[in-house]
Structures are given as structure tokens and as C-alpha cells.
Amino acid sequence: MNNVEKLINERNIPSPIDGVKSANDFEKKKEKIKKLICERQFGEMPGNPDHMFVKEGEIYDRFAAGKATKRNLTFKFEMDGNSFSFPAMSVIPKNKKKCPAFVYIDFDGGEANKYMPTEEIVERGFALFSFKYTDVTSDDNDFKKGVAKYLVKSRRKNNAPGKIAIWAWAAMRVMDYVQTLADVIDLDNIAVIGHSRLGKTALLTGAFDTRFKYIISNDSGCCGAALERDKVGERYARISEVFPYWFCPAFNRDVAAKVEMSFDQNFLLSLSVPRHIIIGSAEDDIWADPTSEFLCLASLSPVYSLYKKHGLIHNGEVPKPKTVLSDGDAAYYIREGSHYLSRHDWNTYMDIIENKIK
Ligand code: GCU
Numbered sequence: 001m002n003n004v005e006k007l008i009n010e011r012n013i014p015s016p017i018d019g020v021k022s023a024n025d026f027e028k029k030k031e032k033i034k035k036l037i038c039e040r041q042f043g044e045m046p047g048n049p050d051h052m053f054v055k056e057g058e059i060y061d062r063f064a065a066g067k068a069t070k071r072n073l074t075f076k077f078e079m080d081g082n083s084f085s086f087p088a089m090s091v092i093p094k095n096k097k098k099c100p101a102f103v104y105i106d107f108d109g110g111e112a113n114k115y116m117p118t119e120e121i122v123e124r125g126f127a128l129f130s131f132k133y134t135d136v137t138s139d140d141n142d143f144k145k146g147v148a149k150y151l152v153k154s155r156r157k158n159n160a161p162g163k164i165a166i167w168a169w170a171a172m173r174v175m176d177y178v179q180t181l182a183d184v185i186d187l188d189n190i191a192v193i194g195h196s197r198l199g200k201t202a203l204l205t206g207a208f209d210t211r212f213k214y215i216i217s218n219d220s221g222c223c224g225a226a227l228e229r230d231k232v233g234e235r236y237a238r239i240s241e242v243f244p245y246w247f248c249p250a251f252n253r254d255v256a257a258k259v260e261m262s263f264d265q266n267f268l269l270s271l272s273v274p275r276h277i278i279i280g281s282a283e284d285d286i287w288a289d290p291t292s293e294f295l296c297l298a299s300l301s302p303v304y305s306l307y308k309k310h311g312l313i314h315n316g317e318v319p320k321p322k323t324v325l326s327d328g329d330a331a332y333y334i335r336e337g338s339h340y341l342s343r344h345d346w347n348t349y350m351d352i353i354e355n356k357i358k
Contacts, residue, residue: 002316007291008299011229014262016270016303023274023307033267034208040263041223043161043248045208046151046169051078054177061094063111068093068122070111075131075173079150086147088131088174092184093122100189100353101127103174103212105167105198105205108132115195115341124350127185129174133198136170137163141245162247164223167198168205175211189357191216191278193349195341196288197246200224207271214356215272216349218280218341221288223247225279227296228264233287236261266299273300274307278331278352283321285339291318297332304329326352 001009016033020026038044057072068091076085089111093099104116109132112118121128133139137146143156147170152160161169171192178185191214194202199220206215217225222234223246240247240255254261269277279297281290295318301311313328321336331352335344 004295004298004314004316004318007318008295011227011264011295011299013227013229013264013266013299016263016267017306020306026273026303026306030271033263033271036263037207037268037271038165039159039248039250040254040261041247041251041268042165042168042204044159045165046161049077049079049173052076052173052176054180063091064119064122067095073177075170075177077147077150077173082150084147084150086131086135086170088129090127090129091118091122092127092181093125096125098184098186099125099127100186100357101129101178101191103171103178103190103192103205104128104130105171105192105194105201106130106132107195107198109135117343117346120343121346121350124347124354126350126353129178131170131174133167133170133201137166139163139197143245156249158250158253159248162245162251164197164201164204164246165248167201168208171201171205172209175209179211187211189213189353191349191353193218195219196221196339197243200246203268203272206275206277207268210275212272212275214276214278214349214353216278216280217293218345219282219285219288219339220279221285221293224265224288224293225269225296226265226289226292227299228261228292231289231292233285233289265296269296269300270303273303273311274309274329276329276331276352276356278326278333278349280345280348281332281334282338282340283334283336288339290334294318294332294334297330300330324348324352326355 055074063070137148193216195218199217304311310328312330
């Protein structure tokens with residue numbers, strides 16, 4: 001047993017496989033895992049809208065010195081007789097027949113920002129679809145704002161979606177739109193990506209939407225890619241106290257009652273297997289806990305094996321900063337520095353995806 005296997009064993013995490021012996025059976029098991037996660041952590045994933053219409057507004061085809069076309073988009077929905085909309089943006093490079101693409105769940109909005117280096121992304125031949133998360137629903141306990149008003153009826157019931165599930169739902173609607181662009185987008189190579197709370201959101205999106213081939217979590221930490229058992233930094237108790245509205249009421253109730261959960265974050269990640277899960281950490285981000293993120297991903301190797309795929313390939317030790325492990329179907333990367341979604345992070349994710357596409 002190598003050191004990584006030993007460290008995983010010591011965490012005593014429940015296994016999502018639990019006796020399942022084939023990929024077919026694990027596909028069935030996924031339905032149970034989804035139900036568990038919905039009922040006990042993030043809340044029920046809202047269904048498809050009755051009607052969605054995407055308005056392509058202003059088109060700017062001189063973006064980045066003419067290398068790409070930018071469109072302002074408005075997603076409009078009808079649900080149970082109510083209508084709602086949120087703005088989004090696409091930037092599609094001109095120099096490629098079909099581009100791989102990112103659906104980026106954005107903190108800040110605008111055509112580029114500190115976490116979203118749009119020009120660098122399109123220069124490398126990737127298309128970018130982004131929306132600002134608070135345009136979908138506010139990041140607070142108010143379930144009357146934005147789409148939450150229509151998706152979460154009256155009082156929040158035990159399994160009602162928290163805000164993370166609602167942002168994930170919006171990312172899936174953006175994916176619905178991307179699917180209509182088969183002439184310019186390589187639909188087999190689409191990634192969902194988010195940082196921190198939106199990294200948790202990206203993991204939930206990928207777990208429920210198999211159209212995403214790459215699921216990228218940057219510094220997602222607690223309730224994201226990091227194992228809860230023996231985690232350092234933020235734990236379920238703290239996140240549920242400070243951000244109860246990210247989750248379903250049942251999660252907050254169980255956490256407050258110190259219930260031993262029948263899952264750990266490996267259950268969430270297992271739903272994206274056998275697709276490419278890419279986890280990025282930062283050395284100084286102890287709050288998120290890089291080692292717990294790494295071990296969670298490494299623990300999924302037996303799940304990948306069911307599909308005859310390689311999970312994370314590593315040398316049996318917890319990786320040091322400046323390491324990229326990308327030979328397997330899952331990838332892990334840790335850089336020096338603190339909690340942030342940097343240019344270097346984006347470039348590393350693009351390197352990893354390019355190598356998988358080859
Ligand atoms: C807080 C929270 C984290 C979250 C982060 C963020 O620090 O405790 O869980 O990931 O905010 O989204 O920036």
C-alpha cells in the first residue's frame with residue numbers, strides 16, 4: 001500500500017461503490033447517489049423550464065483585435081406561467097472550425113475580469129460562455145430573488161434546492177444553448193469551470209449533466225472537492241452556519257445535530273466518473289485544504305476502474321506545489337500561492353484539455 005492509499009484508508013470515508021462490480025451497475029447506483037446528495041446536501045435539482053428562449057443581443061466581432069466574436073445573450077424562461085431572464089455572454093474564436101468551450105460560472109461579470117482572462121482563453125482557441133452567478137439568484141438567504149422565486153416555492157422544505165443547486169441549474173441551461181451551436185462548437189469537448197463556491201457549483205453541474213466532458217473545480221474546498229472527514233480549515237459545521245442557504249435545510253439540520261453523514265465529497269465527484277474531473281488547489285489555501293481535495297480525487301480510482309479507465313495517476317505521495325498530474329482520466333494540479341483563479345490556473349486547465357483532445 002502506498003502512502004496515498006494509506007492516507008485515504010485513514011480517512012474512513014464511505015465508498016460510493018459499496019459492492020458494485022460493473023460500470024453498468026454503477027450507472028444505476030448513480031441514481032441513488034444523486035438522490036442522496038439532493039436530499040441531504042444540495043437540495044433537489046430543479047427541472048427543465050417549460051420554455052427557454054435565448055436572445056442574441058449586441059454582436060461585436062472585433063473582440064480581441066478581431067480574433068473572436070462576442071455576443072451578449074439573454075436567457076428567458078417561462079415556468080408555471082411566470083417569466084424570468086438572466087444575462088450571459090459568449091466569446092467564440094474565429095480562427096477555428098469547431099472550438100472546445102468553457103461554461104464559466106462567473107463571480108464578477110463583464111467581458112473580462114480578474115478571474116476570467118477572456119482574451120487569453122479565446123487566443124488559445126477555446127470558446128467561452130459565462131454568466132454572473134448573482135444575476136441568476138442572489139448569494140444570500142433571500143429565496144424571492146431572481147429565478148429562486150420560481151424554483152423554490154413558499155417556505156423552504158427539507159429538500160428544497162439551495163443556491164448552489166440553482167446556480168448549477170443555470171449552468172445547465174447555458175449548456176442547453178451551447179448544444180444549438182454544433183456548427184462552431186466541438187460539443188464533445190465542453191468544460192464547466194468555477195472557483196471556490198462556484199467550484200462547488202461546477203462539481204454539482206458536472207455531476208448532473210453528462211454533456212460536460214471536463215469538470216473543473218478550482219479551490220472548491222468544503223462541500224466541493226475536499227473530503228470532509230479529517231479535513232482542516234472549513235468544515236461542514238462552519239459552512240452550514242455561515243452559508244446555510246447554499247444547501248438544503250436537511251443538510252443544515254443534520255450538521256447541527258452532528259449526524260454522521262452516509263456520504264463524503266467523493267460521492268459528489270463519483271457522479272462525474274468516467275469523464276475528466278480536474279481539481280486545482282493552491283498551496284496556501286488551507287481553508288479549502290489541498291490535501292483533502294487531492295485525496296478525494298485519488299480515492300476515485302476504483303470507480304474509474306469499473307469503466308476500465310485510469311483515475312488519477314500519481315507516485316504514491318501527496319503532490320508538492322507546482323505539480324500537474326494529468327496522465328490519467330482524472331487530473332490534479334497544485335500551484336504555489338493563495339485562494340484565487342489565476343491566468344496560470346486557466347492555462348494549466350487548457351493544457352490538460354488540449355492533451356486529452358489530441
Ligand atoms: C468562503 C467560504 C468557502 C467558499 C469561499 C468562496 O470562504 O467559506 O466555502 O469557497 O467563501 O467562495 O470564495
